[in-house]
Amino acid sequence: MGRSPCCVKEGLNRGAWTVYEDQILIDYITTHGDGKWKELPKKAGLNRCGKSCRLRWLNYLRPGIKRGNISAEEEELIMRLHRLLGNRWSLIAGRLPGRTDNEIKNYWNTSLSKKLRAGDQTPEKQVVINKSKGKKMVEAAGNSALSTLSSKVSQEPPRVIRTKAVRCTRVFFPPQQGSECHHVDETMINKREEPALASSSSGFNCTPSTLSSIIQADGDYSNFLTDLDIGELLSMPDFLQFCSEGIDHQENDNVIMDGEDLPWFSDYPFSAPYEIMLPESTDDRCNT
DNA sequence: AATAGTCGCAACCGCCAACAT
DNA sequence: TATGTTGGCGGTTGCGACTAT
Numbered sequence: 133m134g135r136s137p138c139c140v141k142e143g144l145n146r147g148a149w150t151v152y153e154d155q156i157l158i159d160y161i162t163t164h165g166d167g168k169w170k171e172l173p174k175k176a177g178l179n180r181c182g183k184s185c186r187l188r189w190l191n192y193l194r195p196g197i198k199r200g201n202i203s204a205e206e207e208e209l210i211m212r213l214h215r216l217l218g219n220r221w222s223l224i225a226g227r228l229p230g231r232t233d234n235e236i237k238n239y240w241n242t243s244l245s246k247k248l249r250a251g252d253q254t255p256e257k258q259v260v261i262n263k264s265k266g267k268k269m270v271e272a273a274g275n276s277a278l279s280t281l282s283s284k285v286s287q288e289p290p291r292v293i294r295t296k297a298v299r300c301t302r303v304f305f306p307p308q309q310g311s312e313c314h315h316v317d318e319t320m321i322n323k324r325e326e327p328a329l330a331s332s333s334s335g336f337n338c339t340p341s342t343l344s345s346i347i348q349a350d351g352d353y354s355n356f357l358t359d360l361d362i363g364e365l366l367s368m369p370d371f372l373q374f375c376s377e378g379i380d381h382q383e384n385d386n387v388i389m390d391g392e393d394l395p396w397f398s399d400y401p402f403s404a405p406y407e408i409m410l411p412e413s414t415d416d417r418c419n420t
Numbered sequence: 421a422a423t424a425g426t427c428g429c430a431a432c433c434g435c436c437a438a439c440a441t
Numbered sequence: 442t443a444t445g446t447t448g449g450c451g452g453t454t455g456c457g458a459c460t461a462t
Contacts, residue, residue, distance in 0.1 A: 187431065222450060238429055
C-alpha cells in the first residue's frame, strides 16, 4: 500500500517554533480542540506540517505540562517503569503526570543511560534485544547513584520486557474474585488527565490496600500500573518492594531476551503475567 | 578571550497500527 | 477484503548553551 506524505513539505516552516506560531496554535486548539492534525495547520493559518503541530502541542504547549527538573522520585519511578516496560516512553510518561514521552525519553538518553553506563564496571549487565529494530541496548546495573534500584537489579538475570512496537486497543483484566472481565480502551490508559482509569471504567480501585492483594493474587500483576500516578506509587511500599522483589517470585518467568520459547502473549507490550493483554478473540492477536 | 568538546532538548523522520472508505 | 488516511510512537538529529582548556 502506498503511503502518502503527511504533508507537502515544500515551503513549510521547520525548526524551532516562534512565539507567534505557538500562540496561533494555542488559540486554534483552545477554540476548536485538537485532532485532525493534517487539516489543522491550514485552518489555523500555520505554515507547518500537521505532525509538527501535534508534536508542539503535546510536548510543549498543552496545558498541564510540567517543565523543569525531574525529581528524584520521578527518576526512580522512570527507572522502575523502564525496567518493566522497556523503551515504551509513552506508557512511562502516562504514569508521570505532566511529563511527556519526549521529555522522559530525552532524560533517559542523556542522564539515566549515563548513570547506568557509569555502573558498567559491575559484572552484571543487561542486554536487551529490541527485535523490532534488531538493535541491542545495553543496560548496566549496580550504579551507586541508583542504589535503591540496583542493589536488587544487579543480582537478577535480565528481566526487561521486550519492547516490540505493538499496540492494542483493548486491555483484558483477568477477573478477580467476585469481579467481571473488564475491557478498557487503551486510549484511556494513556490519558494522564484521567488518573483513575480502571477504577472509573471497570470497578477496579487500586489503592495501597488493594495493591498487595493484587500482587499476591496468584502472581497476577495485571492491574497495578494502570491507574497510578507518582504520588500513589510512592505512597505504596508494596509497589517499591514489588518492583525490586515481587517479580522474582514467579516460577514461570517468560520475560527473557531472545524471544525463544515465549508464549504467544509475549509479543504484547506488557508480557504476561505482568500485564495480560488479550484481543477480543484469540485469532485477533495484535502482534503482527 | 577564543576555541573545542560536551550536554540537553526541541524537533524531525520513518514506521506501524487503527480507522475509514 | 483491499486500499488509503490518520494519529501515535520510538529513534535520531541538529543546534544552542554550557564547560573545559
